[in-house]
Amino acid sequence: MALTASKLRANVYRLLDQVLETGEPLEIERNGKLLVIAPKQPREEGSIWERLPRRQGFIVGDPDELIHIDWSSEWNPDPN
Numbered sequence: 001m002a003l004t005a006s007k008l009r010a011n012v013y014r015l016l017d018q019v020l021e022t023g024e025p026l027e028i029e030r031n032g033k034l035l036v037i038a039p040k041q042p043r044e045e046g047s048i049w050e051r052l053p054r055r056q057g058f059i060v061g062d063p064d065e066l067i068h069i070d071w072s073s074e075w076n077p078d079p080n
Contacts, residue, residue, distance in 0.1 A: 025038035
């Protein structure tokens with residue numbers, strides 16, 4: 001999806017930061033033609049999972065035990 005030049009102008013810094021963070025090009029439509037804003041060098045980092053910041057102390061205990069918790073008594077198919 002291409003943005004208009006007006007939307008680019010309104011959010012230029014946020015959009016430029018987004019291109020730098022994700023490495024994904026941004027398409028801008030101007031006078032019926034497409035322009036692309038893209039990082040000159042590709043991202044050197046790994047996958048999105050490797051780029052997530054590490055959060056220490058949010059899981060108390062063994063994370064493998066979370067896999068085996070039975071939540072079936074908590075599930076309600078009719079939320080009303």
